Amino acid sequence: MSCKTIMVHMDTSASANARLSLALRLARGFGAHLEGLFARFEPNPREFHVMGGTAAYYDTHRTLRMEQRGAIERLFRAEVSRAQIDGVWAVSEGDPVSAIMQRSRTADLVILGQANPDDPESYIADRFPESALLGAAGPVLLVPYTGRFESFGKxxxxxxxxxxxxxxxxxxxxxxxxxxxxxxxxxxxxxxxxxxxxxxxxxxxxxxxxxxxxxxxxxxxxxxxxxxxxxxxxxxxxxxxxxxxxxxxxxxxxxxxxxxxxxxxxxxxxxxx
Missing domain, CATH: 3.40.50.620 (HUPs)
Known part of the structure; x- marks a missing residue:
C-alpha cells in the first residue's frame, strides 16, 4: 500500500516551512504527487470600508498579503523542483476550511499544522484543525508547530x-x-x-x-x-x-x-x- 496523492496546507505561519519539508520527504519517499493548497484567513473588506480612514489601510494590507502569498508559492515551486517530484500549487477560493475538506476528497493524505496561539498567521478559522479533521475524506497528518521532525515514521x-x-x-x-x-x-x-x-x-x-x-x-x-x-x-x-x-x-x-x-x-x- 502507498500514498500517491498528498495534499499539504500552506499559509504564512512560521511553521509552514517545516510542514512543507515533511510533505516533500513523504512525497519523494512514496513517489507521490504533492499538492500545495494555500488557504488562510482573509478579513472581510466591508469591515474596513465602513470605518472612516481604513480603506487605504486595507488596500496596503491586501498588497502585503499578496506579496507574502507569492513568496510562499515561489518557495513551494522551488522546493518541489529541487526534490524532483511532481507537484502543483493551488489557492483556495472562499472559505478555507471548506476548500481543504473538498480537496481532501481526492488526496490519499492531508497534511495540516497544529494551531499556534502565539502566531496570528496560523489562524485560519475558529477550531480550524478540528473542523478539517472531522470533515476530511481520509487520513490527516497533523504536524506540531514546533520541531523539524527529521526522523519520521521509524x-x-x-x-x-x-x-x-x-x-x-x-x-x-x-x-x-x-x-x-x-x-x-x-x-x-x-x-x-x-x-x-x-x-x-x-x-x-x-x-x-x-x-x-x-x-x-x-x-x-x-x-x-x-x-x-x-x-x-x-x-x-x-x-x-x-x-x-x-x-x-x-x-x-x-x-x-x-x-x-x-x-x-x-x-x-x-x-x-
Whole structure:
C-alpha cells in the first residue's frame, strides 16, 4: 500500500516551512504527487470600508498579503523542483476550511499544522484543525508547530481501543506502518484481546517488530497526556489514533483524548475519523 496523492496546507505561519519539508520527504519517499493548497484567513473588506480612514489601510494590507502569498508559492515551486517530484500549487477560493475538506476528497493524505496561539498567521478559522479533521475524506497528518521532525515514521505508536475510528486510522496508516522499524500497539486493558488480532493482521500485511503494551495512566493523568508521555518516553516519531467527535447544532464536540492531542502534541499524529 502507498500514498500517491498528498495534499499539504500552506499559509504564512512560521511553521509552514517545516510542514512543507515533511510533505516533500513523504512525497519523494512514496513517489507521490504533492499538492500545495494555500488557504488562510482573509478579513472581510466591508469591515474596513465602513470605518472612516481604513480603506487605504486595507488596500496596503491586501498588497502585503499578496506579496507574502507569492513568496510562499515561489518557495513551494522551488522546493518541489529541487526534490524532483511532481507537484502543483493551488489557492483556495472562499472559505478555507471548506476548500481543504473538498480537496481532501481526492488526496490519499492531508497534511495540516497544529494551531499556534502565539502566531496570528496560523489562524485560519475558529477550531480550524478540528473542523478539517472531522470533515476530511481520509487520513490527516497533523504536524506540531514546533520541531523539524527529521526522523519520521521509524517508530510508530498505535493508540488502539478496538473502535471504528481506531481501526480506520490503522488501515489509513498502513503505508507508514509497513515501512516502520518498530510498531507498538498501545491499549487499555479491556482492548488487549483484540490487539492480538490487530498485530496478526499487520503481520500478514508485512509489518515487522510489533509489540503490545498496556496503557496505564497515572491517577491525575488524562488519556491524551498518557499517550504523549508514552510517545516521548519511547522516542516514537509517529502517533496513529482515531479522532472522536461530531457536530451537533453547529457546535463542534471532540473527545477528550482528541482535544488534548490537538492542543499539546509533541510529535506528528495521523488521525482518521
Amino acid at each position: 517508530r510508530v505508536l498505535v493508540a488502539w481501543n478496538a473502535s471504528r475510528e481506531a481501526a480506520r486510522a490503522v488501515h489509513d496508516a498502513l503505508p507508514f506502518i509497513l515501512r516502520a522499524v518498530h510498531v507498538t500497539i498501545l491499549t487499555p486493558e479491556q482492548s488487549h484481546a483484540s490487539c492480538e488480532d490487530l498485530a496478526a493482521m499487520l503481520a500478514r500485511h508485512g509489518a515487522t517488530s510489533i509489540d503490545i503494551t498496556l496503557l496505564a495512566p497515572h491517577a491525575a493523568e488524562s488519556t491524551g497526556d498518557a499517550l504523549l508521555n508514552h510517545a516521548a518516553d519511547g522516542a516514537y516519531d509517529l502517533l496513529v489514533m482515531g479522532a472522536y467527535g461530531h457536530t451537533r447544532f453547529q457546535e463542534l464536540v471532540l473527545g477528550g483524548a482528541t482535544r488534548t492531542i490537538l492542543s499539546t502534541m509533541t510529535l506528528p499524529v495521523l488521525m482518521s475519523h
